[in-house]
Amino acid sequence: MRIIYCDSVIDDKIIEPDYHEEKDAAINAGFGFSLFSFEQLIDGNIVKSLRNVPPADEVESAIYRGWMMTPSEYQSFYDELLNKNIKLINSPEEYKHCHYLPESYSIIESLTPKSYWFNKLDDQAIVKLKEQFGNQPIIVKDFVKSEKHHWQEACFIPDASNKDCVQAVVERFLDLRGDALNEGLVFRKFEELEFLTTHSQSGMPLTKEFRMYFANGKLVQTFDYWTRAIMATWFQTLRCLMK
Ligand SMILES: Nc1ncnc2c1ncn2[C@@H]1O[C@H](COP(=O)(O)OP(=O)(O)OP(=O)(O)O)[C@@H](O)[C@H]1O
Ligand SMILES: [Mg+2]
Missing domain, CATH: 3.40.50 (Rossmann fold)
Structure with missing residues (x-):
C-alpha cells in the first residue's frame, strides 16, 4: 500500500x-x-x-x-x-x-450544529436565517471551508436576524474566498465551545476541539485540533x- x-x-x-x-x-x-x-x-x-x-x-x-x-x-x-x-x-x-457538508449533513444532523445552505444570499435566505436562528449567533462557510482567520469580519455573525450584519460578513467572506468558493454558502448555529486562547496571528478565538481519523470504520487517532x-x-x- x-x-x-x-x-x-x-x-x-x-x-x-x-x-x-x-x-x-x-x-x-x-x-x-x-x-x-x-x-x-x-x-x-x-x-x-x-x-x-x-x-x-x-x-x-x-x-x-x-x-x-x-x-x-x-x-x-x-x-x-x-x-x-x-x-x-x-x-x-x-x-x-x-468533502461537502450538505452531502453528509442528513447523516450527522443530530450530532452537528444546525445548518442551512444556499446558492447565494438572496431575500429568501435572509428570511430563512431569521426564522431558523432568530437573534442567535451563527457562522458562515462554504460547502468545505471557512475564513476562520478573518473571524470577526468574514466568519462570525453575532445576530442571525441582523440583515446588515449578515450581508456585510457574507460579502467579505465571498471577497476572500474569490474563485476558491466551494459551491455555496453554509450557515451554522454558533456553539459556545471551551475557550483556550486567541490565535497569535489572526486573533481568532481558539477553542477546545479535536480532529479524529477513521479507517475501515475504526478510530485511528484523535489529535488536538490546534496543535x-x-x-x-x-x-x-x-x-x-x-x-
Ligand atoms: N458552529 C460552530 N460553532 C462554534 N465554532 C465554530 C462553528 N463552526 C466553526 N467554528 C469555529 O471555526 C473554526 C473553523 O470552522 P471549520 O473547521 O468548520 O472550517 P475550516 O477549518 O475552514 O474547514 P475544515 O476544518 O473543514 O478544513 C472551527 O475550528 C471552530 O473553531
Ligand atoms: Mg477546520
Whole structure:
C-alpha cells in the first residue's frame, strides 16, 4: 500500500516540504509512497500530473495525503491512478460525500450544529436565517471551508436576524474566498465551545476541539485540533487497521 503525496512546486522529484517529516513516518510504518504534481492536476493535465507515479503490477491500494481537490479533480485523479492499477481507498463518491457538508449533513444532523445552505444570499435566505436562528449567533462557510482567520469580519455573525450584519460578513467572506468558493454558502448555529486562547496571528478565538481519523470504520487517532499532529503513531496504527 502506498501514500500519494504532492511534489514540491519547484522540483517534481522532491516531496512538498510540509509533508517531508510525515512521509518518513509513513515509510517507517511500512508504507510506500509516490509523488504527483498537484499544479498539473488542477491545470487539467492529468497524465503529466501523474507521470512520476510508477504503475503497480497488481491492484494496489493507496491513500491520498495532500491539498484539497474539487470532486471533479478527485475523479480524474482517481481514474488515472486506477489506469496504473492503483486504487485510492476513497472512491470519488465517498470523497464528495465527506468533502461537502450538505452531502453528509442528513447523516450527522443530530450530532452537528444546525445548518442551512444556499446558492447565494438572496431575500429568501435572509428570511430563512431569521426564522431558523432568530437573534442567535451563527457562522458562515462554504460547502468545505471557512475564513476562520478573518473571524470577526468574514466568519462570525453575532445576530442571525441582523440583515446588515449578515450581508456585510457574507460579502467579505465571498471577497476572500474569490474563485476558491466551494459551491455555496453554509450557515451554522454558533456553539459556545471551551475557550483556550486567541490565535497569535489572526486573533481568532481558539477553542477546545479535536480532529479524529477513521479507517475501515475504526478510530485511528484523535489529535488536538490546534496543535501539530504526531504522525509516527498515526501511521503505525493505520498500518495495523489496513492489514
Ligand atoms: N458552529 C460552530 N460553532 C462554534 N465554532 C465554530 C462553528 N463552526 C466553526 N467554528 C469555529 O471555526 C473554526 C473553523 O470552522 P471549520 O473547521 O468548520 O472550517 P475550516 O477549518 O475552514 O474547514 P475544515 O476544518 O473543514 O478544513 C472551527 O475550528 C471552530 O473553531
Ligand atoms: Mg477546520
